[in-house]
Amino acid sequence: MRAHHARAVKALAVQTEPGTEFWGWAGRTLGAPARTVTGTPAWLRLVSAPQDKTAGKLWDGALDAQHAFGDLDGHRPALLAVHDAVDDGIAYRAELSVRVDDPVLSDDPVLQHDIQLPEAWWNDLAGTLEKVSVVATDRVAVRQQYVDRAIPEFLGIPTPAVPSWTTAHGDLHWANLTSPLRMLDWEGWGSAPEGFDAATLYAYMLLRPDTAARVRTAFPILGSPAGLAAEATVCAQLLQTVSRGDNLMLADALRDWSEELRRH
Incomplete structure (x- = not known):
């Protein structure tokens, strides 16, 4: 990963800051702050996958998002360039984006501290998600088949009808948001039940009732x-x-939420 990241630096004619690297889940991604030849702050992210697994939505998420949304009035870091390479059956994609220097609102997707955000931030978020929701796409964030199977299995209720499918960010949690508002990580965007992003954000703050x-x-x-x-x-x-051993800190709050949804 480091070797291919270095090759992408040369291919895209950027400079990275020495001694700074950020690894994603299971070593699948490697990112570092960079600067373009004109001195513009940027972020160079390298993602890897087996060559025969690069046809899915995650691989093209950032590039598709750039084509569909642009920078969303400054609320989405624009994608500046892409460089692809293949080595010994492994595909590597380097994505050069506008750098966001403001820290994310939480180091973990689950919000574990109360947070005070100005009214303008909430208005920007609602307005940006509304713009996203009306963009036509054939990408899918949540499939009807999953909805039909998972809700009866994990909530014990019949699957509610989905009144409307709209376009969603698909992974809207507190480690993907900054203030001023920037929405990060567009790998998984696509169609989902209306309100999906709002429900996701709510779920990840169940430990903080006031913010929820x-x-x-x-x-x-x-x-x-x-x-x-x-x-x-x-x-x-x-x-x-939770059943797989993740997000265990949310287990009790999720069960309470599921009881509330069952009553509804």
Whole structure:
């Protein structure tokens, strides 16, 4: 990964800052701050996958997002360039993006501290997600087949009808957001039940009830019949991760949420 990251630096004619590297889950990605030839701050991220596994949505997520959304009025780091390489059956994609220097709001997707954000931030978030939601795409973030299977299995209720499918970021949690608002990590975007992003953000703040209530204020679809399918889908997704040993700190809060959804 380091060798191919260094090759991408040369191919894209950028400079990286020595001694700074950031590894993603299971060593699948390697990122580092960089500067373009004109001195513009940038971020160079390298992702790897077996060559025969690069046809999925995750591989092309950032590039597709750039074509579909651009920089979303500055709320999405624009993708500047891409460089692909293959070595011994492994594909490598280097993505050069505008650098975001503001820290993410949480080091972990699960918000574990109360957070105070200005009203303008919430308005920017709601407005940006509305712009995303109306973009047409054939990408899929959540499949109907998953909804039909997971909700009965993990919530014990019949699958609610999905009144509307809209385009979603697909992984909207607190480690993918900054203030001022930037929305990071666009690998998994695509169609999902309406309200999916709001429900995801809410789920990852269940440990902080005050902030969780603020999400419901910003996104009134939560708690409404129109948002039930999205809430149930997200709750089922995270209960599934708990069953696999992840997000255990959310286990009790997710069970409480599932009880509330069952009553609805």
